[in-house]
Amino acid sequence: MKLFAKRTTTSLLHTSLLFVFVIAAQASVFAQREMPISTVQGKTNLSPYERQIVRISGIVTARTRNGFFVQTPDARTDKDPMTSEGIYVFTRTDPPAEAVPGNMVLVAGRVEEFRPQADNYGLTITNLVFTPGRDIFSVLSKGNALPKPVVITAEDMRPNTFDQLEKYEGMRVIGSYVCWFNPRMLRNGFSVTELPLEAEEESTWKEQSTIN
Numbered sequence: 001m002k003l004f005a006k007r008t009t010t011s012l013l014h015t016s017l018l019f020v021f022v023i024a025a026q027a028s029v030f031a032q033r034e035m036p037i038s039t040v041q042g043k044t045n046l047s048p049y050e051r052q053i054v055r056i057s058g059i060v061t062a063r064t065r066n067g068f069f070v071q072t073p074d075a076r077t078d079k080d081p082m083t084s085e086g087i088y089v090f091t092r093t094d095p096p097a098e099a100v101p102g103n104m105v106l107v108a109g110r111v112e113e114f115r116p117q118a119d120n121y122g123l124t125i126t127n128l129v130f131t132p133g134r135d136i137f138s139v140l141s142k143g144n145a146l147p148k149p150v151v152i153t154a155e156d157m158r159p160n161t162f163d164q165l166e167k168y169e170g171m172r173v174i175g176s177y178v179c180w181f182n183p184r185m186l187r188n189g190f191s192v193t194e195l196p197l198e199a200e201e202e203s204t205w206k207e208q209s210t211i212n
Contacts, residue, residue, distance in 0.1 A: 037072050038083035040111060040126070041170075045163045047111050047126045055108040055136070056087065056128065059144050060101050061172050067091045067127075068099040069170055070107065071147045085147070086170030090114070090127045098139045101146060108135040123163060126170070149174040 034055050042048045058070035071086040078085075089095070089107055099105060109131065113124035130137065149172035156165065 034106070036076075036078060037070065037087050037170075038078045038080065038085055040087060040128070041084040043080075043082045045123050045166050046113055049111045050113055051111065053108060053110050053135070054128070055106065057104065057106045057140065058086075059146060060099050060103050060105055061086065061146050062101060063095060063099060066093060066095070067130075068095045070105065070128075071171055073104070073144070074147050082167050084126075084167055084169045084171055086168075086172070088125065088127050088170050089130050091130045091132075096137050099137070102144050103142050104140040104144050106136065106138045106140055108137075110135075123166070147172060151175065 034057060035049075037056050037058055040047055040049055040054055040056060056070065058072050060068050061071045062069040067088055067090040069086055069088055089099075089109060090112075091099075107128065107130060109128035112127050112129050114127045115122060115124045150168055152165075152168070152173050152175040156168075
């Protein structure tokens with residue numbers, strides 16, 4: 001019995017190690033092969049590559065204190081109006097010094113769906129989580145023109161679906177006047193906040209209910 005138990009434990013250990021190796025190898029394959037941002041984003045709110053390490057390239061369009069936005073150059077888009085060409089790269093701390101608007105970069109990271117803790121009703125935001133020491137970051141070229149912003153119109157609101165603006169997530173947008181309603185739960189119901197996008201103002205669409 002002792003010998004049998006020992007063999008079973010060893011077998012389970014080998015199986016576990018093999019399972020971990022297969023998962024790590026799969027993640028490594030995606031990271032080694034560059035994928036279009038639109039493929040990572042997919043056509044729904046959730047990325048088909050969630051929790052997998054991928055590698056993308058694009059032009060940095062905006063920079064924040066803990067990340068930066070990357071968007072596919074206009075000449076390389078997939079021409080599918082239902083897939084986003086932009087994505088937010090979350091770095092936790094200050095982004096790399098060369099992650100500045102106009103730089104064409106190559107970056108790898110883990111795909112995660114993020115929802116702020118205080119937001120119980122908003123959609124998740126597809127992020128590429130960059131970890132220094134594990135993921136690559138390099139500059140391919142500098143001084144590139146930014147992708148042209150997408151013009152948001154009333155037609156974009158016509159579908160009246162909860163994820164109708166998912167196709168613009170992470171992309172540069174512009175609008176003459178756009179307002180939307182962000183419900184917040186109160187003890188006796190909902191309140192409504194109206195937020196306008198001023199005329200000819202450009203922004204980066206980070207999530208459906210917020211412009212950052």
